[in-house]
Amino acid sequence: MVKKKKTKKTKKTKISKKAKVKASKKIIDKKSISQNLDEKPEIKKIKKQATEKKIYNLKDFVVYPKHGVGRITAIEKAKIGDIDIQFYKILVEKEKLTLTVPINQQSKLRPIASINQINKCISILKTKPKIKRTMWSRRAQEYEQKINSGKIYELAEVVKDLNKNTDIIADQSYSERQLFEKAYERLKSEFEAVLKVNPEEVQKKMDKALGRVKILETNE
Helix, strand or coil: CHHHHHHHHHHHHHHHHHHHHHHHHHHHHHHHHHHHHHHHHHCCHHHHHHHCCCCCCCCCEEEECCCEEEEEEEEEEEEECCEEEEEEEEEEHHHCEEEEEEHHHHHHCEECCCHHHHHHHHHHHHCCCCCCCCCHHHHHHHHHHHHHCCCHHHHHHHHHHHCCCCCCHHHCCHHHHHHHHHHHHHHHHHHHHHHCCCHHHHHHHHHHHHCCHHHHHHHC
């Protein structure tokens, strides 16, 4: 009889130990969950900002796809809530516009082209324009996308394809002429920034590649 009582006691103690272990595990889990919840607010965007590379300096020329060439006029700081944000102030002279671009969004910017890229653009301007038989509305959308892509070769292709080698307004529709002038001015402004020459010389260089010089000479 004594043996049976002992076995019962040992079983009860075992069960109580298991219950204690489970209860302690639950307490530990609750603590870890509460610790994780407490830790989350400590991860701030400011840490991500600090890891971003500053690849542009004051007075650098950059290209913002939707607006073209601009110059960094200031690198400033602002506080939004608890987050410190650094941003570039970019002046786009052609559009008389000042852009504010956060440094952690600088992937939207690109540096201005190299001399080799400018030379390749000139060779693109010298080639024959592509004749497309699709509707003008669809082609206009394609040209607009290329202009706003920020890619200099695509910009050169638009200038080349919409160049009519003429100054007669009747030879071009209003929307065609608008897109041509937009692409032409964007490309011209980048040529100016890279070559560091006056706008008149850049225009002569581009018009010569497009075959527009002969037209200008006959008009004079």
